[in-house]
Amino acid sequence: MTTAIQPREASEKVDLWLRMYRQMVAIRQFEAQVNELYTRALMPGLAHLYIGEEAVAVGVCEALERTDYITSTHRGHGHCLAKGASPDRMFAELLGKKAGYCKGKGGSMHIADPATGNLGANAIVCGSAGIATGAAFSARCLGNGRVAVCFFGEGALGQGVLYEEMNLAQLFKLPVIYVCENNLYTEYTHYSETTAGDILMRATAFGLEAASVDGQDVRAVHAIAQRLVDRARRGDGPRFLLCNTYRYHGHHVGDINREYYRSKQEEQTWKTERDPIANFGKWLVEQKLADLATLDRLQTDLEAEMKKAVDFAVAAPYPTIDEVDDDVYA
Amino acid sequence: MPETHLHAQNDRELTFAQAIREALAEEMRRDPTVFILGEDVAEAGTPFKVLSGLLEEFGKDRVLDTPISEAGFTGLAVGAAMTGMRPVVDIMFGDFITLTMDQMVNQAAKVHYMSGGKWRVPMVMRTTMGATRRSAAQHSQSLHAWFCHVPGLKVVLPSTPYDAKGLLKAAIRDENPVVFFEDKMMYKLKGSVPADDYTVPLGVADVKRVGGDITLVATSSMVQVALSAATLLEEIGISAEVVDPRTMWPLDEKTLIESAKKTSRAIVLDEGYERYGVTAELASVIATGAFYDLDAPVKRMGAMHVPIPFSPPLEDVTVPTEQTVFEAARALCGR
Numbered sequence: 001m002t003t004a005i006q007p008r009e010a011s012e013k014v015d016l017w018l019r020m021y022r023q024m025v026a027i028r029q030f031e032a033q034v035n036e037l038y039t040r041a042l043m044p045g046l047a048h049l050y051i052g053e054e055a056v057a058v059g060v061c062e063a064l065e066r067t068d069y070i071t072s073t074h075r076g077h078g079h080c081l082a083k084g085a086s087p088d089r090m091f092a093e094l095l096g097k098k099a100g101y102c103k104g105k106g107g108s109m110h111i112a113d114p115a116t117g118n119l120g121a122n123a124i125v126c127g128s129a130g131i132a133t134g135a136a137f138s139a140r141c142l143g144n145g146r147v148a149v150c151f152f153g154e155g156a157l158g159q160g161v162l163y164e165e166m167n168l169a170q171l172f173k174l175p176v177i178y179v180c181e182n183n184l185y186t187e188y189t190h191y192s193e194t195t196a197g198d199i200l201m202r203a204t205a206f207g208l209e210a211a212s213v214d215g216q217d218v219r220a221v222h223a224i225a226q227r228l229v230d231r232a233r234r235g236d237g238p239r240f241l242l243c244n245t246y247r248y249h250g251h252h253v254g255d256i257n258r259e260y261y262r263s264k265q266e267e268q269t270w271k272t273e274r275d276p277i278a279n280f281g282k283w284l285v286e287q288k289l290a291d292l293a294t295l296d297r298l299q300t301d302l303e304a305e306m307k308k309a310v311d312f313a314v315a316a317p318y319p320t321i322d323e324v325d326d327d328v329y330a
Numbered sequence: 331m332p333e334t335h336l337h338a339q340n341d342r343e344l345t346f347a348q349a350i351r352e353a354l355a356e357e358m359r360r361d362p363t364v365f366i367l368g369e370d371v372a373e374a375g376t377p378f379k380v381l382s383g384l385l386e387e388f389g390k391d392r393v394l395d396t397p398i399s400e401a402g403f404t405g406l407a408v409g410a411a412m413t414g415m416r417p418v419v420d421i422m423f424g425d426f427i428t429l430t431m432d433q434m435v436n437q438a439a440k441v442h443y444m445s446g447g448k449w450r451v452p453m454v455m456r457t458t459m460g461a462t463r464r465s466a467a468q469h470s471q472s473l474h475a476w477f478c479h480v481p482g483l484k485v486v487l488p489s490t491p492y493d494a495k496g497l498l499k500a501a502i503r504d505e506n507p508v509v510f511f512e513d514k515m516m517y518k519l520k521g522s523v524p525a526d527d528y529t530v531p532l533g534v535a536d537v538k539r540v541g542g543d544i545t546l547v548a549t550s551s552m553v554q555v556a557l558s559a560a561t562l563l564e565e566i567g568i569s570a571e572v573v574d575p576r577t578m579w580p581l582d583e584k585t586l587i588e589s590a591k592k593t594s595r596a597i598v599l600d601e602g603y604e605r606y607g608v609t610a611e612l613a614s615v616i617a618t619g620a621f622y623d624l625d626a627p628v629k630r631m632g633a634m635h636v637p638i639p640f641s642p643p644l645e646d647v648t649v650p651t652e653q654t655v656f657e658a659a660r661a662l663c664g665r
Contacts, residue, residue, distance in 0.1 A: 069413065071409075100446070101445075101446065101448075102444060102445050102446035102448070103446035103447070104446075105443055105444060105445075105446050106444040106445060106446065110444040110445070112441075112444065112445035112446075112448055112449055113448070114448050114449065119409065119412060119413075119449065120441065120444065120445055120449065122437075124432060124436050124437075127432065127436060127437060128437075129405060130401070130402065130404065130405015130406050130407075130408055130409055130433055130437065131405065131408055131409035131412065131437060131441075132409060133402075133405065133406045133409055134405065134406040134407060134408055134409020134410035134411070134412070134413065134415075134417075135409045135410070135412065135413045136409075137406055137409065137410045137415070138409070138410045138413035138414045138415045139413070141363075141365070141391070141410075141415055142363075142414055142415075148409075160401070161401045161402060161405060161432070161433075164397070164399035164401055164402025164403075164405075165402050165405060165406065167397055167399065167402065168396065168397065168399065168402050168403060168406055171397070172394075326447065327442055327443050327446060327447035328442070328443050328481050328482055329442070329482065329484075329505075329506050330442050330447070330450045330451075330452075330505035330506050
């Protein structure tokens with residue numbers, strides 16, 4: 001009996017791993033195009049790139065159902081894509097086009113998509129902790145079995161509202177998972193200069209089960225996220241997951257000269273030794289689950305797909321000016 | 331044409347607080363997604379006892395006591411509203427809205443627009459306003475102008491038990507975040523309220539008293555002040571019309587302008603700070619819309635530009651009274 005089940009389980013795992021690899025590459029290729037759009041002055045405003053942190057969004061979102069909720073951050077493209085958003089409508093939103101997810105009214109920092117449970121990216125640091133907690137409250141009241149994931153950077157640890165929400169979530173036993181992405185820098189300041197004490201203890205103080213994981217290891221992120229999601233879903237209350245990761249680029253696309261807050265050597269070390277995609281690809285090849293040629297082809301295919309999505313967005317029309325005061329009120 | 335509620339057969343005399351409670355109870359019976367969230371709302375029924383009895387009928391899952399975390403539970407309400415519930419948040423004192431500002435201004439007010447109309451936030455924030463309760467500077471302010479300034483929010487200021495019930499029911503059924511300001515000093519005010527299900531639409535002003543010589547546009551507690559002043563004015567032969575916008579946004583500009591055109595004089599009364607306050611907006615609407623019919627500049631009367639003092643004789647001079655309104659109206663009419 002067990003021998004009959006094992007191969008199927010293994011193949012499901014392999015499907016998951018390959019899907020996660022693909023998603024991580026997709027996010028990186030997406031972000032590479034964003035950087036390109038900014039450099040070519042085709043994109044209004046700024047964007048905050050997720051490159052280097054892909055394993056967090058993918059590992060966590062792969063543990064969720066489509067109907068589960070997420071809230072995202074100013075560095076949110078990865079979360080939105082990992083939850084199922086399409087690149088073409090994402091790019092359209094980034095360029096302020098009507099075909100975008102928010103009809104061009106939100107932009108890079110506000111992608112929202114009810115179809116994939118995305119309650120919205122938020123440009124206020126920790127701004128969505130309440131929204132995610134409230135979505136979990138609805139899930140509990142309506143008994144629909146959904147969970148909510150609140151993504152936030154370690155900078156949000158400085159906001160008092162996070163602790164108000166964790167307190168409420170624990171008191172009401174809400175199915176919400178607070179996912180802290182510690183990419184080491186709150187904008188241009190090392191997190192150790194802004195964060196006193198122990199991060200996990202901030203969650204355990206409220207009675208939340210809290211765990212920490214290598215955020216560059218997508219299999220590890222997924223495994224722990226799945227455990228926390230399952231427990232939250234079955235009614236055990238809120239959970240906290242700390243993902244230790246690194247952003248390769250600046251705080252935003254225009255943050256080029258970074259040596260006053262971190263060294264090139266440090267960046268290089270993370271890129272060469274801790275890259276979530278390269279390391280996972282290497283592992284897949286070693287385990288003979290994929291061959292290099294297939295992974296390379298995936299890379300090329302996704303690059304082409306992203307370019308096509310960019311073309312769609314560039315060609316898409318802007319909203320007409322009479323739409324400026326639509327949707328202020330429902 | 332807006333009409334002041336007239337006595338009908340099935341009306342009862344209810345206090346303002348009872349009308350609020352009845353509106354909540356009726357909406358909670360009608361719609362299982364409506365729930366109440368706030369500090370001491372359950373067993374205590376709030377310090378003003380506005381919610382007494384709701385816990386007994388609806389239970390702890392729908393009348394929820396929270397920690398003293400205004401930002402926290404307001405934020406929770408925004409998320410709950412986006413995902414299928416209809417929260418009614420209770421902020422005990424209007425002064426505490428400062429603690430909810432990011433949740434209301436950057437989240438609740440923006441979600442619908444930023445998402446291109448995809449997400450909605452059908453929530454109500456009930457809070458209080460009003461001075462002269464001897465509560466000093468942090469429990470006496472009328473800060474409704476702040477929310478009026480923000481697109482995406484609706485702001486309601488009821489002045490009678492009838493309006494309070496009908497407007498609150500409309501606010502709960504609205505698809506947008508609505509902030510509902512109740513004057514603490516009016517909770518015991520009595521008035522006629524129908525037993526039937528009714529709503530008062532947001533954005534429709536009400537002429538509380540018909541007159542021909544001067545228009546007194548008044549909000550919330552200032553409606554009673556204006557009505558008392560109108561009685562004094564009647565004695566010296568000045569006929570004052572009292573118009574209550576009832577909602578600051580949406581704003582029934584037409585009724586305000588028509589009344590000012592008819593009387594040719596207007597005073598705008600509000601308990602919020604006069605400087606940069608809602609009286610400025612209302613006066614501007616009238617000054618622009620009734621310009622050719624006005625015989626005097628539109629006058630504004632609001633709270634003095636001081637933190638509300640504790641000492642009773644000091645506190646009493648910070649807000650308009652029937653006497654100050656009477657004198658201002660008389661002067662404006664050249665008597």
